[in-house]
Structures are given as structure tokens and as C-alpha cells.
Amino acid sequence: MIKRGVSVVWESAGVVVDAAMSSYDVVMLMVCVSLVVGSALAGCNGDPGDGEAPRDLTLVQPAAPRAPVRLALVDAFPALPIARPIMMRQPPGDRSTFYIAEQSGKIYRAHTHASQAELVLDLSQHAADAGASEDVTGLLGMDLSPRWRHDRSAYIYYTSSSSSAPSGIRVNVARIALRGDGKFEQPQRPLVAVDMPGAQSLGGHTLFGPDGQLYVGIGDGGQGESGAARDPRGLLGTIVRIDVDSRMSEVYAQGFRNPWRFSFDRVTRTLWLGDPGVARYEEIDRVLPGGNYGWSACEGAHRFDPKNPNDPNSGLCAEPDVVSPVLAYTHEELGGGAAIIGGFVYRGSAIAGLVGSYIFGDFVHGTIWRLVTDGAGKVGKEIILQTGENVIASFSEDLDGELYALQLDGRILQIVAR
Numbered sequence: 456m457i458k459r460g461v462s463v464v465w466e467s468a469g470v471v472v473d474a475a476m477s478s479y480d481v482v483m484l485m486v487c488v489s490l491v492v493g494s495a496l497a498g499c500n501g502d503p504g505d506g507e508a509p510r511d512l513t514l515v516q517p518a519a520p521r522a523p524v525r526l527a528l529v530d531a532f533p534a535l536p537i538a539r540p541i542m543m544r545q546p547p548g549d550r551s552t553f554y555i556a557e558q559s560g561k562i563y564r565a566h567t568h569a570s571q572a573e574l575v576l577d578l579s580q581h582a583a584d585a586g587a588s589e590d591v592t593g594l595l596g597m598d599l600s601p602r603w604r605h606d607r608s609a610y611i612y613y614t615s616s617s618s619s620a621p622s623g624i625r626v627n628v629a630r631i632a633l634r635g636d637g638k639f640e641q642p643q644r645p646l647v648a649v650d651m652p653g654a655q656s657l658g659g660h661t662l663f664g665p666d667g668q669l670y671v672g673i674g675d676g677g678q679g680e681s682g683a684a685r686d687p688r689g690l691l692g693t694i695v696r697i698d699v700d701s702r703m704s705e706v707y708a709q710g711f712r713n714p715w716r717f718s719f720d721r722v723t724r725t726l727w728l729g730d731p732g733v734a735r736y737e738e739i740d741r742v743l744p745g746g747n748y749g750w751s752a753c754e755g756a757h758r759f760d761p762k763n764p765n766d767p768n769s770g771l772c773a774e775p776d777v778v779s780p781v782l783a784y785t786h787e788e789l790g791g792g793a794a795i796i797g798g799f800v801y802r803g804s805a806i807a808g809l810v811g812s813y814i815f816g817d818f819v820h821g822t823i824w825r826l827v828t829d830g831a832g833k834v835g836k837e838i839i840l841q842t843g844e845n846v847i848a849s850f851s852e853d854l855d856g857e858l859y860a861l862q863l864d865g866r867i868l869q870i871v872a873r
């Protein structure tokens with residue numbers, strides 16, 4: 456199913472950059488030990504959950520007629536001194552425990568209603584020296600092993616400095632194990648290490664899918680000017696899927712600018728993603744294996760020209776084989792500037808009217824929407840909540856499927872019925 460017949464093996468961190476490999480192309484795109492080009496590798500091919508293909512690839516929406524929802528945001532950890540939370544996960548089987556990752560490079564463990572959190576990782580030495588752009592560097596993503604009972608480990612996405620990267624920034628994905636003292640070890644051998652051409656759209660998501668494999672969202676590191684996301688050999692602007700046991704990997708889908716946040720619907724297994732644009736459009740994609748999502752030839756459903764990114768007459772995307780977004784919204788309609796934050800299909804039980812809706816937000820404007828369809832099947836969006844500007848960094852889901860907005864002002868806000 457993977458259109459691009461490229462599989463990559465990342466063996467060891469220690470070898471990510473060979474000084475002799477000064478070729479920008481080589482080092483920028485694949486800082487890895489060995490590169491296997493050709494067939495898909497055993498254990499790495501197929502749909503999410505081979506034999507467990509998505510049961511429903513249609514747009515999932517609430518049962519008609521759509522129930523009205525009245526929602527509020529409630530601070531889930533009002534007493535916790537958390538700064539810039541960017542991800543929160545619960546270990547499988549433990550409903551009272553949360554791991555909270557801060558962009559600064561710290562991970563805390565906290566319990567429900569806790570007023571204190573235990574610092575279980577501090578890689579701020581690694582993550583803080585990443586370079587120019589404090590807004591997008593640091594610890595950016597975290598997921599916990601789905602086999603937590605036997606494998607107490609987290610998979611993190613973080614930036615580090617790199618003298619070989621044009622931007623000075625490298626993005627890394629590494630497994631860190633929980634030690635006997637209850638704290639995580641420092642990252643040792645990254646599974647992925649990629650030097651970034653620019654200091655923005657660095658990606659930053661690690662997420663285990665229902666197939667038990669790790670999905671990683673790598674940004675294109677720029678504003679589309681390099682066309683790097685269109686390079687069929689490259690890793691920029693892709694979702695990479697990794698078998699963490701064999702450490703074998705493949706490009707699962709491509710043509711993204713910044714696959715910062717995506718999630719699997721836990722009922723349909725559909726993979727939903729929010730891809731922020733540069734100039735005019737933000738988009739939501741339903742990601743299929745092997746799909747090309749168009750960046751940087753297209754932004755939203757329209758053509759994109761990095762030399763004239765704001766062209767109002769760009770016309771519709773006409774690239775062959777590009778998967779159109781489920782929904783694109785314009786910066787203009789929000790009054791300028793926008794950055795979509797992909798969310799979740801709500802599968803909790805506390806808000807009946809929200810079940811089955813895809814929830815997403817916008818960083819710049821602080822708006823939270825759900826996808827809706829009209830009687831003719833046309834997809835739109837409906838505002839369900841409004842929060843502050845420039846604060847929503849991410850959404851997270853607890854074991855029960857309840858949703859939280861993680862804000863850079865330090866608050867972790869649960870979406871609740873009002």
C-alpha cells in the first residue's frame with residue numbers, strides 16, 4: 456500500500472552525521488546509517504493494523520440530527536505549576552496517572568486532582584540549546600508504549616542543535632525507558648534524526664497507532680520555498696511509520712507542511728490530521744497509507760506558489776494523485792493569520808452530543824471547532840469553544856476518551872459539558 460517504495464533503517468544515533476557527508480541533500484534529508492531503497496520491509500508494510508483495516512473511511516460525524524452541545528473548559532490541574540504543556544498521556548491501564556510533557560524538555564508525572572507533580576525527565580540541556588526559534592523547538596511530542604505493563608517507556612520528539620543543519624536544528628525521535636527510580640533515562644539512540652533546512656514547521660508528533668506501530672510527523676522545515684516536501688526520497692513533510700521492535704521504518708504518507716498533531720479515531724481507526732499552511736489555508740486531512748497530501752504544490756485545495764504565496768487567484772490544486780483535504784479554512788475568514796491544531800474524534804462518554812465529532816482548534820485565534828456536515832454531505836465547521844489567542848498548542852485524550860486543550864499559558868483545560 457505504500458506508494459513510495461522507500462524504507463529506511465535508522466540504526467544508531469551515534470552515526471547520524473558523517474562529517475564527510477557534507478552534501479546538503481544527503482544530510483538534510485536522511486541522517487541515518489543505512490538506507491534501504493526498494494521493497495517494503497517485513498513488519499513495516501500494510502494498512503494500520505493489517506487485517507484490521509479501517510472499518511469506515513467515510514467522514515465520521517454525529518448521528519443525525521446532530522445534537523446541540525453546550526461546552527466549557529475546566530482547568531484539570533489548577534494547582535500544578537506546569538509551563539508550556541505540549542502533550543499529555545495516560546499510561547495504559549492506569550486511569551489516575553498522567554504524564555505531562557513541557558516544551559522546555561521536562562516531563563512530569565501527576566495524579567488526578569494533584570497539586571504536585573513529580574519531575575521524571577529533564578532534557579532541557581538537549582532541547583533548550585536547539586537554536587534560533589524558541590517557539591517551535593524543544594520537547595515537542597511524547598507517547599507512551601502501548602505495552603506499558605511490560606515496557607515502561609516513552610517515545611519523544613525533540614530538537615537538538617546540529618552543526619550540519621542549515622537551520623542549526625535537528626529533530627529526533629527516541630525511546631526513553633522508565634528506570635527503577637521512577638524517572639526516565641536520558642535519550643541515547645534516536646530512532647530518527649533529521650537535520651532541518653529551516654527553523655519552522657519542524658513537525659513534532661509521536662503516536663502509536665492501533666497497529667502498535669509508531670507514527671512520527673516530520674515537518675518540511677520551512678515555508679515551501681525549497682520544495683523539500685515534494686522530494687519523493689526525502690523525509691521532510693512526511694509521516695513515518697516505525698516498527699519499534701525491528702527499528703525499521705517507512706514513509707506512510709507525504710506532502711505535509713507540518714504534521715504537528717494527528718490522531719486515530721479509536722472506533723473507526725481513521726487517521727485525522729491538521730496541517731498548517733503558510734499563507735492562506737489551514738487544512739484537515741484524512742490520512743491514508745501512501746497518500747500524497749500535496750504540499751508544497753498545493754495549500755488547502757488550492758495551488759501554492761512560494762514566490763507568490765498570497766495569490767488570491769491561485770486556482771484549484773491540479774496536481775495528479777494529491778489527496779484533497781476534508782476541510783480547508785482561510786486565514787482571511789478569521790481576520791488573518793492562522794495555525795490549525797489537529798485534534799481528536801471525540802469518543803468519550805461525558806458529552807453525548809459530541810460523540811463522533813472531529814474536534815480541532817486554531818493556535819492563533821484560540822477557536823475550537825468540530826467538523827460538521829450539512830444535509831447534502833458538504834463538510835463545514837462549527838465553533839464549540841473559544842479560548843485565548845496564541846495559547847492552544849495541542850489537544851490530548853485521556854484513557855476514557857475525554858479531551859483536553861493544552862495551552863502555552865500553562866493550563867490544561869478539559870472540555871466538559873456545561
Ligand SMILES: [Ca+2]
Pocket residue numbers: 710730738748749750753754755780
Ligand atoms: Ca494538503
